[in-house]
Every structure is written in C-alpha cells, then in structure tokens.
Amino acid sequence: MIDFLSAFLSAHAVIIITLIKIVLLLFIVLTVNAYLTWFERKVVAHMQSRWGPHRVGPHGLMQPLADGLKFLFKEDAMPAGVDKFVYLLAPLLALGLALTSIAVIPFGPNPIVLFGHNIWLYIANPSIGLLVLFAITALGVYGVALAGWSSNSKYPLLGGLRSSAQMISYELALTLSVVGVLLMANSFNLTEIIDKQSHPAWGIGLLGWNIVSGPFPQILGFFCFFVAAIAETNRVPFDLPEAESELVAGFHTEYSSFKFAMFFIAEYTSMITVSCLCSILFFGGWLSPFPHSWTFTFYLPSLLLIPAGVWVIWDGVRYETIWGKLVLPVIGGVLAIIGIALALPQLQFVNVFIQGPFWLLGKILVFLFVYVWMRGTLPRFRYDQLMSFGWKLLLPVSIVNVVLTAFFVLLRSNP
Amino acid sequence: MVPTTYYIALSAVLFGLGVLAFIFKRNIITIFMSIELMLNAVNLAFVAFSQASGNLDGQVFVLFVIIVAAAEAAVGLGIVILIARNRQTLNVERVDLLKL
Amino acid sequence: MSAQLLVFFVLAALSVIGALGLIFQKHPIHSALSLIVVMVALAGLYLLMGAEFVAAVQIIVYGGAIMVLFVIVIMLLNAGLEEHTSISKMAGFPGILLALALTGFIAATVARSAGSFAQIAGDNGRIAGTLSSTRDLSTMIFKTFVYPFELTSFLILIAILGAIVLAHREKS
Numbered sequence: 295m296i297d298f299l300s301a302f303l304s305a306h307a308v309i310i311i312t313l314i315k316i317v318l319l320l321f322i323v324l325t326v327n328a329y330l331t332w333f334e335r336k337v338v339a340h341m342q343s344r345w346g347p348h349r350v351g352p353h354g355l356m357q358p359l360a361d362g363l364k365f366l367f368k369e370d371a372m373p374a375g376v377d378k379f380v381y382l383l384a385p386l387l388a389l390g391l392a393l394t395s396i397a398v399i400p401f402g403p404n405p406i407v408l409f410g411h412n413i414w415l416y417i418a419n420p421s422i423g424l425l426v427l428f429a430i431t432a433l434g435v436y437g438v439a440l441a442g443w444s445s446n447s448k449y450p451l452l453g454g455l456r457s458s459a460q461m462i463s464y465e466l467a468l469t470l471s472v473v474g475v476l477l478m479a480n481s482f483n484l485t486e487i488i489d490k491q492s493h494p495a496w497g498i499g500l501l502g503w504n505i506v507s508g509p510f511p512q513i514l515g516f517f518c519f520f521v522a523a524i525a526e527t528n529r530v531p532f533d534l535p536e537a538e539s540e541l542v543a544g545f546h547t548e549y550s551s552f553k554f555a556m557f558f559i560a561e562y563t564s565m566i567t568v569s570c571l572c573s574i575l576f577f578g579g580w581l582s583p584f585p586h587s588w589t590f591t592f593y594l595p596s597l598l599l600i601p602a603g604v605w606v607i608w609d610g611v612r613y614e615t616i617w618g619k620l621v622l623p624v625i626g627g628v629l630a631i632i633g634i635a636l637a638l639p640q641l642q643f644v645n646v647f648i649q650g651p652f653w654l655l656g657k658i659l660v661f662l663f664v665y666v667w668m669r670g671t672l673p674r675f676r677y678d679q680l681m682s683f684g685w686k687l688l689l690p691v692s693i694v695n696v697v698l699t700a701f702f703v704l705l706r707s708n709p
Numbered sequence: 710m711v712p713t714t715y716y717i718a719l720s721a722v723l724f725g726l727g728v729l730a731f732i733f734k735r736n737i738i739t740i741f742m743s744i745e746l747m748l749n750a751v752n753l754a755f756v757a758f759s760q761a762s763g764n765l766d767g768q769v770f771v772l773f774v775i776i777v778a779a780a781e782a783a784v785g786l787g788i789v790i791l792i793a794r795n796r797q798t799l800n801v802e803r804v805d806l807l808k809l
Numbered sequence: 810m811s812a813q814l815l816v817f818f819v820l821a822a823l824s825v826i827g828a829l830g831l832i833f834q835k836h837p838i839h840s841a842l843s844l845i846v847v848m849v850a851l852a853g854l855y856l857l858m859g860a861e862f863v864a865a866v867q868i869i870v871y872g873g874a875i876m877v878l879f880v881i882v883i884m885l886l887n888a889g890l891e892e893h894t895s896i897s898k899m900a901g902f903p904g905i906l907l908a909l910a911l912t913g914f915i916a917a918t919v920a921r922s923a924g925s926f927a928q929i930a931g932d933n934g935r936i937a938g939t940l941s942s943t944r945d946l947s948t949m950i951f952k953t954f955v956y957p958f959e960l961t962s963f964l965i966l967i968a969i970l971g972a973i974v975l976a977h978r979e980k981s
Binding site for chain 1: 836838839842845861862865868869872873874877880881884885942943
C-alpha cells in the first residue's frame with residue numbers, strides 16, 4: 295500500500311504539487327483579503343480620528359470573521375424579473391477571474407527543494423505572463439457589466455454601464471504604460487522582468503529598479519500604471535459607479551449576502567494583484583534596495599519581527615478584556631520566536647531563502663497602504679471628469695512614455 | 710500531436726454553424742455575432758496551417774484579421790444603433806422600406 | 810488517447826456547444842455569452858497549438874474589447890427576446906440541408922487532401938514552443954509586414970471616426 299502510494303505520488307508529482315500550491319495560495323489570498331478589510335477600516339478610522347472596529351476580539355481582529363459569518367447568514371434575496379442565469383454568473387465570473395490572476399505572480403526567486411523536486415514560488419510561469427494578467431483584466435469588465443444589466447433595476451444598470459465604460463477606457467492606458475518596462479526588459483515573463491532589474495549601478499539595489507534606472511526611468515509609466523489600475527479596480531477616487539451617495543451602491547445594489555461578498559472579495563483581490571504588479575514591474579519585485587555588500591541586511595526580518603512581537607506582548611498584557619490579555623501575548627510571542635529563530639546561525643538557509651518574499655511582501659504592503667490612504671483622503675471624480683482624465687491626459691502621457699523609452703533604448707543599445 | 714485535419718474539421722463545423730446562425734436569426738446584433746463566429750472559424754484554420762507548415766505567416770494574418778474584425782464591429786454597431794434609433798426595431802424583417 | 814488529444818476534444822466540444830448556443834438562445838445577451846465561450850475555447854486551442862501570443866491577443870481584443878462592445882450595445886438598445894415571426898417551414902428545411910451540405914463539402918475536401926497536409930507538415934516533430942516566440946512574430950510584423958501594419962492602424966483610425974460620426978446624436 296505504501297509503495298503504491300509513493301509510486302503514484304512520484305509519477306504524478308508535478309500535478310500534485312501544483313494542486314497543493316493552488317489550495318495553499320487560495321487559502322492565503324482569501325485570508326489576506328479578509329484582514330485587508332480589517333486593515334482598511336482601521337487605517338481609514340485612525341485617519342478620521344476614531345477607532346474603527348475594536349470590540350470584536352482584541353483590536354477588532356475578529357471583525358473579518360464576524361463579517362464573513364454575517365454574509366453567510368444573511369437573506370439571499372433575488373429580485374423579481376432578473377435574468378437568473380446572468381444574475382448568478384456575474385459574481386462567479388468576477389471572483390473567478392480575480393483569483394486566477396494571482397496564479398502567475400512569482401513570489402520569490404529560489405525554489406524550495408523537497409524530496410528532489412523543485413517547488414517554485416509560483417503556480418505558473420508562462421512566457422507571456424504579463425499578457426495573461428492583461429487578458430484577465432480585460433475579461434473582468436464582464437462581471438461588472440453583466441451584474442448591472444441583469445439586476446432589472448435602473449441604478450445598477452446605470453452603475454454597471456458607467457463602470458464598464460470606465461474600465462475599458464482605463465484599460466488602454468494600463469496596457470500602454472507597461473510597454474516601457476517591456477521595452478527595457480525584452481520579455482513578457484515576470485521573472486525575467488525582475489531579473490533585468492537585478493544589475494544595479496555600483497551594486498546598490500535601489501539603483502537597479504525600473505523606476506530609477508535603465509535607459510529611461512519609468513516614473514511616467516509608474517504614474518500612469520498606478521492611476522489606471524486604481525480606475526480599473528473601481529477604487530476611490532474613481533469609484534463613482536459604486537458610490538453610495540450617487541447610485542445607491544452601483545452595479546451590486548441588488549446583490550445580497552454571499553454574492554455581494556464575492557464582488558467584495560474580487561475587488562480586494564484585484565487590489566492585491568495590482569500592488570503585486572506595481573512592485574514587480576517598477577520596484578524590483580523581490581530585490582532589496584540596499585547595496586549588495588551590506589549582507590547584514592539579511593537580519594532585517596528578525597530586526598522587524600522581534601520588536602513587533604515585544605510590542606504586541608506589552609500591549610497585550612495591558613489590554614482591557616481577558617480575551618485580549620490571553621491572545622495578544624501569544625501572537626506577540628509567536629512573532630518574537632520566529633524573529634529570534636531567523637537570527638540563529640543554524641537556520642541561516644531559511645533566512646536567505648526568505649529574503650526575496652520578505653521584500654516583495656513589504657512592497658505589496660506599502661502599495662496597499664497607499665490604496666487605503668487614498669480612500670481615506672481623496673474626494674471622488676465626477677464621471678465626465680473621470681472620462682476626460684482617462685482619454686485626454688492618461689492615454690497621451692502613456693504614449694509619450696512609450697515613445698521616449700523607445701528612443702532612449704535605441705540610443706543606449708549597441709548596434 | 711493533434712492532426713491538422715481535426716482542426717480544419719472543427720473550423721469547417723464552426724463556419725457552417727455561423728452560416729446557419731446568419732440565415733436563421735432575426736435580430737440584427739445576433740446576425741452580426743454570427744459574422745464574428747465565421748471570422749473566428751477562419752482564424753482557427755489559419756493558425757492550424759501555420760502550425761503545420763512551421764511558417765509564421767498564418768499567425769500574422771490572424772492578427773490582421775482580428776484587427777479588421779474590431780474595426781468592422783465598431784462601424785457595424787454604429788450602423789445598428791442608427792437603425793435602432795430610426796426604425797425603433799432590431800428585427801431585420803421589419804427594416805424593409807425598399808421592398809417592392 | 811494522449812493528453813493533448815483529450816484537451817483538444819474538450820475545447821472543441823466547448824466551442825461547438827457555444828456556437829450551438831449562439832443559434833438556439835432566444836435572448837441576444839445569451840447568444841453573446843455563448844460567443845464569448847467560443848472565443849475563450851478557441852484561445853485555448855491556439856495555446857494548444859503553441860501560438861501563445863495569438864491566444865493572448867484573441868482574449869484581450871476579441872473577448873475583452875469586441876464582445877464587450879456587443880454586450881454594451883445590447884444593453885443600451887434594450888434588445889429583448891427574439892420576436893416570433895412566421896418563418897416558412899418549407900424554406901427552413903432545405904436551408905438547413907444546404908448549410909450541412911456546405912459543411913460536408915468543406916470537410917470532404919479536407920479529408921481528400923489530408924495527404925498533402927502531411928507534405929506541408931514535413932517532419933511532424935515540431936515542438937510547439939519553438940514555433941512562435943513573440944519575438945519572431947514581432948520581427949515578421951515590423952519587418953516583412955510593416956506596410957499592412959501601418960494600413961491597419963490607419964483603418965482603425967477611420968473606423969473610430971466613422972463610429973463616432975454614425976452614433977452622434979444631433980442637438981436639434
């Protein structure tokens with residue numbers, strides 16, 4: 295029995311490893327989504343001088359769980375006169391496409407070597423990786439348009455049409471703004487794009503990133519890409535189609551309980567994908583900004599985890615509720631122990647392995663914070679201002695970026 | 710390796726279904742979509758031949774067909790909007806003012 | 810049956826089901842959704858043949874732009890269910906027969922010339938990936954086919970202008 299199992303496993307190793315990776319990545323992405331909502335509510339609240347969720351569990355950490363349970367138990371009302379098939383298809387499409395886009399993102403340069411198999415930190419690494427992401431973004435318009443139309447009601451219809459028109463308009467600027475990076479990297483493969491940024495001047499990592507180096511620094515490209523991506527994901531300041539004071543709730547007005555949660559998760563997942571893309575394309579992905587010779591920066595994860603753990607423990611023992619007094623020190627203790635473990639000389643191979651994903655996750659967190667920061671501070675665009683901004687400013691600027699990058703690449707290349 | 714004949718047979722079937730849809734449907738937008746189906750069937754044949762002969766010309770032609778189909782869809786749907794605005798119907802059998 | 814043949818049959822069945830959906834669905838939106846299924850299945854077939862850039866362009870342009878245009882126009886014009894006009898059954902039956910005859914004729918021509926495919930194919934050991942790297946494709950477009958490329962960009966400009974002029978509502 296055991297040898298049959300091991301023979302089966304080793305014959306189909308690739309498929310089994312991929313299936314396990316998919317399940318793991320889905321679990322991680324959905325959990326990150328849930329705590330991203332907590333993060334957003336806390337940060338926006340603190341920017342508005344209030345506390346945000348702080349009753350459900352210590353510091354409101356159980357709030358996503360409560361929200362999820364609420365979504366599951368709410369009444370699932372289907373309005374009369376909807377087109378049933380399309381009404382049920384739209385949230386499935388939105389969620390499925392958003393989750394599929396995480397499959398092509400590489401999280402680290404080195405594979406985990408287990409039982410002689412190389413387990414890379416991505417699910418798929420096609421040679422047209424970037425085009426796959428754009429294809430998924432292009433198909434994402436359907437989720438919104440079909441949801442708005444099938445709801446048999448005027449607010450969702452208007453919101454859906456406006457939102458899909460906005461998404462198609464900004465898709466052009468999104469795709470064109472990346473062409474500069476492609477010209478410099480000569481490949482659509484995300485791993486190769488990061489590798490092209492790993493040859494910095496004077497060995498200082500920061501100077502190799504696409505935003506400051508290369509034949510033409512991609513600052514214009516980054517600006518166009520980030521703004522167009524915010525418009526694509528329907529976030530503030532481009533969220534008129536789902537603004538509460540304008541269109542009730544836009545295209546997802548008539549959706550309740552779990553179907554609404556699916557749209558919600560799809561929006562936050564596309565936020566995460568865009569943050570990953572920004573950091574990979576323009577900010578060097580898993581490369582560290584410090585000079586290569588500063589090998590003591592390898593201890594940076596420990597240097598961050600240990601004080602964080604101690605602070606959480608200290609906050610925990612002074613917390614009001616008994617539950618907080620128990621849970622928070624445990625979390626803090628776990629963080630501190632991981633931090634100390636990474637600094638030990640016996641576990642140095644783990645420390646070296648974890649450098650790549652650590653930097654990538656740090657950059658993703660920075661971009662997510664910028665997203666949430668904009669939600670808390672900026673007012674929203676009016677619809678005609680939005681459309682004229684996309685067509686009359688963003689598209690010409692991205693075309694100018696392509697032309698300038700092509701010019702400088704040609705100038706610097708050795709014929 | 711899938712034999713090229715299979716791809717061409719699928720292309721022929723899709724083309725035939727597109728012709729059927731073109732003849733039997735009465736909504737002008739659906740007729741338009743059947744034209745797109747026929748173009749797609751032809752694209753499939755092009756790529757199949759390009760793979761069989763190792764020549765990239767077929768794929769370049771497919772890209773041009775996709776571009777021309779996009780331009781045609783834009784102008785065609787503009788005409789459809791005009792017809793819908795003027796005759797208040799999308800049924801091709803009712804747009805028959807020139808009939809004897 | 811190899812894995813490739815299995816994937817081919819699944820994708821081919823999906824595309825034929827989508828095409829049948831286009832014919833037999835009553836609401837234009839459902840026909841549009843069936844056509845999108847056909848396009849995604851065809852993109853899968855292009856990937857199977859190793860034409861990865863064409864597959865990506867098919868999804869981005871056809872599935873993500875052209876079909877979105879169709880869907881938005883259907884929504885804007887509020888296209889309802891197909892009306893039930895009287896089609897003469899006598900004319901319908903020969904029509905279907907003729908369409909099937911067309912398909913059969915194409916298929917028979919293909920089957921008869923299947924031998925010459927082998928001649929075109931030469932050695933059948935072509936590895937899918939080496940056929941169409943994006944670099945080779947772009948070299949062909951920008952060197953050999955640069956004139957058609959510029960002409961199509963001009964054509965698209967004319968199409969944009971034409972669509973705007975056609976759909977423009979006069980402020981009377």
